[in-house]
Amino acid sequence: MFQSPVIRVLFATIISLLLITVSWGAFIIIVSPQSSKTDIKLLDKSLFIRNTSIQNTQLEGNNIILSLTLYSTYYSLSLRAIELNLTKNGKSLVSNFSINFHLQKDKNTTVQYNIPRGFSDASNHKFMLIDKGNYTLNSIALRYNSTSVYTSKAFLIGSSFNIIGEPISQMQRGSLWTAEQIDLSTGKRISNFFLTMKESSIKINADFNSTFILRSQINLTSVNFVKLSSSGKSPTNFFINGSSAVVTLNSSSSANVAQFSNTTKFEVVFNLEKGESLTISILVPKQLIVLYYGIADDHWETNFENPLITMNLVNKYFKEWFNIKFVFSIKINFVSPSTTNLPTMMLSAAKQFGEALGLMNNTWDIGPGKRKGNLGLDFLLIISNKTMSNYGMVLGDRNAGYNMASNVGGSLNARGFRLAQDWADNLFQHEISHMFNAPDRYTGQDPPSIMTKSSTPEQVVSDISAGTSWLQINNWLPQDLVTMANAIKEFQTYQN
Ligand SMILES: [Zn+2]
Numbered sequence: 417m418f419q420s421p422v423i424r425v426l427f428a429t430i431i432s433l434l435l436i437t438v439s440w441g442a443f444i445i446i447v448s449p450q451s452s453k454t455d456i457k458l459l460d461k462s463l464f465i466r467n468t469s470i471q472n473t474q475l476e477g478n479n480i481i482l483s484l485t486l487y488s489t490y491y492s493l494s495l496r497a498i499e500l501n502l503t504k505n506g507k508s509l510v511s512n513f514s515i516n517f518h519l520q521k522d523k524n525t526t527v528q529y530n531i532p533r534g535f536s537d538a539s540n541h542k543f544m545l546i547d548k549g550n551y552t553l554n555s556i557a558l559r560y561n562s563t564s565v566y567t568s569k570a571f572l573i574g575s576s577f578n579i580i581g582e583p584i585s586q587m588q589r590g591s592l593w594t595a596e597q598i599d600l601s602t603g604k605r606i607s608n609f610f611l612t613m614k615e616s617s618i619k620i621n622a623d624f625n626s627t628f629i630l631r632s633q634i635n636l637t638s639v640n641f642v643k644l645s646s647s648g649k650s651p652t653n654f655f656i657n658g659s660s661a662v663v664t665l666n667s668s669s670s671a672n673v674a675q676f677s678n679t680t681k682f683e684v685v686f687n688l689e690k691g692e693s694l695t696i697s698i699l700v701p702k703q704l705i706v707l708y709y710g711i712a713d714d715h716w717e718t719n720f721e722n723p724l725i726t727m728n729l730v731n732k733y734f735k736e737w738f739n740i741k742f743v744f745s746i747k748i749n750f751v752s753p754s755t756t757n758l759p760t761m762m763l764s765a766a767k768q769f770g771e772a773l774g775l776m777n778n779t780w781d782i783g784p785g786k787r788k789g790n791l792g793l794d795f796l797l798i799i800s801n802k803t804m805s806n807y808g809m810v811l812g813d814r815n816a817g818y819n820m821a822s823n824v825g826g827s828l829n830a831r832g833f834r835l836a837q838d839w840a841d842n843l844f845q846h847e848i849s850h851m852f853n854a855p856d857r858y859t860g861q862d863p864p865s866i867m868t869k870s871s872t873p874e875q876v877v878s879d880i881s882a883g884t885s886w887l888q889i890n891n892w893l894p895q896d897l898v899t900m901a902n903a904i905k906e907f908q909t910y911q912n
Pocket residue numbers: 846850856
């Protein structure tokens with residue numbers, strides 16, 4: 417009865433959609449699978465998808481925008497939900513999300529949606545993250561109401577898109593190189609000889625057995641990983657900012673060192689035998705780091721605005737200082753247990769989140785850093801409108817690291833004082849910083865920063881009137897920037 421696979425798929429789609437829809441009109445679909453722009457017609461004269469597009473190649477950190485051009489002949493039509501069906505490596509992935517959009521009669525309307533990163537594996541309903549890889553958008557089903565009836569229609573698409581890793585850009589190089597050469601047989605010192613730089617590296621040749629001392633510097637206005645490389649047989653010592661911090665590289669190797677200071681000075685010391693040569697480079701390769709997070713939410717928006725607006729502010733600070741972007745993936749609603757103890761609530765949220773997503777062992781894995789059990793998610797943000805023992809907290813092992821942070825509306829430790837919306841980003845930023853091992857700091861002991869806590873009610877009042885409370889400022893201390901950059905690096909590979 418069915419000659420072609422395309423018709424079989426179409427038939428299967430119609431049958432499966434009939435099971436979930438209220439009413440149907442006959443329709444014909446024209447598919448052009450080679451293109452990401454597809455003309456589709458629906459011949460019941462009520463609703464057409466005139467065009468769909470997703471940019472073919474996407475960078476991992478960018479939003480994935482689905483653009484739909486719709487045409488409706490209904491007098492009044494409101495879109496209520498979209499269901500997307502994707503495949504990745506032969507796996508079928510499904511996502512449903514609510515929308516609320518009104519279409520005008522007899523007009524083309526283009527609507528754009530940021531495709532959520534959290535899909536569900538159609539075979540086992542487990543969470544699937546839309547991260548790097550090749551995807552085919554197979555079909556879109558729209559749910560809408562025109563009069564009093566909800567209707568759903570499916571459109572076959574067949575366009576593909578590709579999500580690729582962020583490129584390395586803006587390579588900064590060591591500058592103002594100077595060198596000294598010391599003749600090991602006579603002790604004679606030759607200063608400031610001319611150095612030629614090829615691309616980003618410096619090659620040194622020894623005419624006699626020598627010690628070389630090279631100096632260079634780099635200006636860093638945010639925290640960065642400096643890549644130190646040496647290619648040659650001899651061990652090379654890199655001293656940073658004249659401190660005892662030394663990186664020793666043995667034959668032909670490199671190391672990435674987190675650094676932050678307006679002028680970071682390097683001194684490179686090595687010995688060469690006559691006829692030997694060695695190549696050195698000091699580079700800051702910039703590459704956007706992308707971390708994916710999920711949200712477990714207990715009525716945050718009863719008192720506060722959409723948490724993604726708050727996270728956009730937090731993203732701004734992290735982008736500026738760490739070149740990192742937190743990409744929202746999925747939100748689930750959870751119910752707090754009847755307790756004011758924040759750690760108890762967090763463990764309950766971790767369990768409910770894990771169950772809802774079908775994570776391994778049906779719970780969020782609170783082990784440090786990026787965990788295989790969390791199916792591609794890097795960290796979990798737990799938010800609640802409730803007043804708990806603390807405003808926020810991270811749970812995990814202080815020495816090993818964290819991957820879960822909580823933020824709540826009020827703190828019993830602060831006599832039940834409730835947070836104002838204006839300060840929510842500071843709370844989020846403070847707790848997320850803890851996840852990356854930034855410690856609490858205290859008024860009077862350290863300069864003011866996002867990590868500074870006031871120890872007494874008097875300090876709270878004086879900090880707020882001076883504008884130096886952690887709720888009013890967003891800076892980190894230089895030493896915490898370096899600590900955090902090293903912890904963020906740990907999230908870039910699986911820890912188990
Ligand atoms: Zn803290």
